[in-house]
Amino acid sequence: MTGRVGRAQPVTTIVGRPPISPSEEGTDASRRPRLRFLPRVNPVTRLAAAILVTTPLLFTIDWLSAAIALVLQLALFLAAGVRPSAMLRRCWPILVAAPLAGVSMLLYGRPAGTEYWSFWLARITDGSIELAIAVTLRVLAIGLPAVLLFLDVDPTELADGLAQVWRLPSRFVLGALAGARLIGLFLDDWRAMAMSRRARGIGDHGAVRRFATMAFALLVLAIRRGSKLATAMEARGFGARTARSWARPSTVGAADAVLLAIALAVAACAIGGAILAGTFHPVWS
Amino acid sequence: MSGTVSGRVAPAGVEARGWGWRHAGRRRWAIDGLDLSIAPGERVLLVGPSGSGKSTVLHALAGVNGGAEEGESVGELLIDGLHPADRRGRSGLVLQDPDSQVVLSRLGDDVAFGCENLGVERSEIWARVRDALDAVGLQLPLDHPTSRLSGGQKQRLALAGAIAMQPGLLLLDEPTANLDPAGVAEVRDAVSRVLDRTGATLVVVEHRVDVWHRLVERMVVLGRDGRVIADGRPAEVLVSARSELLAAGVWVPGEPLEVGSARAVAMPDDDPLLLGHELTIGRSAGRPLLAEIELAVPAGASTVLTGPNGAGKSTLALTMGGLIRPLAGRVAAAPSLARGLGADPARWRSRELLSRIGTVFQEPEHQFVARTVRAELGVALHALGAKDSAARIDPVLERLRLDHLAEANPFTLSGGEQRRLTVASVLVARPGVVILDEPTFGQDRLTWIELVRLVRELTDDGVAVLSVTHDSAYREALGDVRYALGADALAAGRAA
Secondary structure: OOOOOOOOOOOEEEEOEOOOOOOOOOHHHHHOOOOOOHHHOOHHHHHHHHHHHHOHHHOEOOHHHHHHHHHHHHHHHHHOOOOHHHHHHHHHHHHHHHHHHHHHHHHHOOOOOOEEEEEOOEEEEHHHHHHHHHHHHHHHHHHHHHHHOOOOOOHHHHHHHHHHOOOOOHHHHHHHHHHHHHHHHHHHHHHHHHHHHHHOOOOOOOHHHHHHHHHHHHHHHHHHHHHHHHHHHHHOOOOOOOOOOOOOOOOOOHHHHHHHHHHHHHHHHHHHHHHHHOOOOEOOO | OOOOOOOOOOOOOEEEEEEEEEEOOOOOOOEEEEEEEEOOOOEEEEEOOOOOOHHHHHHHHOOOOOOOOOEEEEEEEEEOOEOHHHHOOOEEEEOOOOHHHOOOOEHHHHHHHHHHHOOOOHHHHHHHHHHHHHHOOOOOOOOOEHHHOOHHHHHHHHHHHHHOOOOOEEEEEOOOOOOOHHHHHHHHHHHHHHHHHHOOEEEEEOOEHHHHOOOOOEEEEEOOOOOEEEEEOHHHHHHHOHHHHHHOOOEOOOOOOOOOOOOOOOOOOOOOOEEEEEEEEOOOOOOOOEEEEEEEEOOOOEEEEEOOOOOOHHHHHHHHOOOOOOOEEEEEEOHHHHOOOOOOHHHOOHHHHHOOEEEEOOOHHHOOOOOOHHHHHHHHHHHHOOOOHHHHHHHHHHHOOOHHHOOOOHHHOOHHHHHHHHHHHHHOOOOOEEEEEOOOOOOOHHHHHHHHHHHHHHHHOOOEEEEEOOOHHHHHHHOOEEEEEOOOHHHHHHHO
């Protein structure tokens, strides 16, 4: 940079150049998996299918029903085009939670049969081992469809389905949909608030106190943003007495019936298999 | 232009007779005794001081002021002779904040939203959507994500959403206040195209008269109490009500600003107070915005940084301010600024940063942490452990004309007052470097002049000020040292 002594008019210095970006474009599009069959199914039907598959599994605590359900689910999702890598990436919280649940059962599950190890309240027995396996498999069998069925669901399409197919009140569904879009803005707000607290000399406080004050400030901002959004929506006629029309039709058809049938079949195999093998163990017994 | 479905609409007329509105729980009427008659097809610019109730009128006309639980009204306010609540869809409203008006995540769906609420038939909706997007000049796919639009594009999207409802009355509430010059022109031109095509009535509230005065045929000036004090052709009103307009902070075109101009500084080559060397900046690792930045901020002078939207101006400012770590390169503070600390501001503790580099953010609301204006200033002094806090707060409050608001809640202040407060809360810690991110965005003329004078006073006191801005008048007044960002920054700098 050269000195500018004695110049009458300030000079503009051009600085910076565009960086050589490592990965251009295509981040969102390429990350979104291409699935077979499932895209033809209405999102609300997927919700129904997830409920159908998982609810029966909540009624029994045996390992076989969960194992059958899990194996069938894995086969079906692989057939639908979900790659194992995508499964691992999307389901990691469940993959972490399942063994944790299993370990606690292993140590503290109702003791039965031979005892292998004990320490204070913790006892590992035949019974607790079986319970641990059953619970681990169960968490996986319930978590997997809950995540994978919604892998490529667009929130707008889900809202369309909830309002048009399930006839939930449109005011509620669309309000929630529009509100959910603000979450991205809240992340930006949070970052900006964190920086401004550092700039203002109060960034050295303990993490707990800082989190509490920032959470409150974010709440205030969220309410303000929300009411602005509500005004904008109302100005566009939202909440009017006129019957609403729908720009995007949301329908159900043969594909939806097929998915429900598959879900029912998986649940029936799981529970039926356990009853036949004699491992069925209802939670109420 | 396709013009298959939309096209002309029946313009709406507006009639206010002794109309007033008071928000629930307030003692003061936001607006009172408004008498105004707007003929169908007229284009009206509504100006007045902040607090004169301009926005309240627009919101009432759009039917979004709410019912009896939100406030009470007197007199009459009518669209086509009927109450606005009974004329839903007759008016379309565009608000100031681009981010808070996007309803749905895809472009086409967002435009369709209003039509759906009015019960328009599906095939007709999509024809209207395409027409509206064409009219505002948004040539993007219907499934384009709304989150990836610029501020100007978001405002044009809001405009498209409004006109797709085919309103006879278009209401704009400071639609360009949050935009850069390119965005302002985009939106203004879109409005002009839309009006030529539809023939709708227009009421726009805005203190930047120069943006709109050629597009409107009538200008109405409200006084502080909300009564009409001038009404007529813009050219005439600008002359006859000149002193009232200036007192209200309205940007009267051609009026000199009297703030002096930038001074070329003698900058020693190797002794800036704050230096950015070979910087690569970005908000997250692996996503650099700009590389190879050399930036020197000298003491006792004002440095102004311009550049196109999205080039990374704010990111650079925050990096220089020790709030974001550079992805490569280094930021170095001179020993006189670091006062015993290391040269890298990003490694200073928050409390140490406070009295060395003060940063004023673009959004005042991100910055407020206290419940009163006085407490907001006390935050910094408390962090510094200063004992004479009252003695240090009062002069700053007075200097920024905030003394009468000392006990007010920061969130209830006007835009100009909030900006002054954020500046005051930084100045009270007496930092050696002050960084301002878009300090004049959306400000009225009075606040603008005040801010520019204040920055000059600071540099006269030896403080280094670094401003990031789109504002060409600001750069003329304060660009002692000037930088423009990025490869196409030169062109953008000229346009700004």
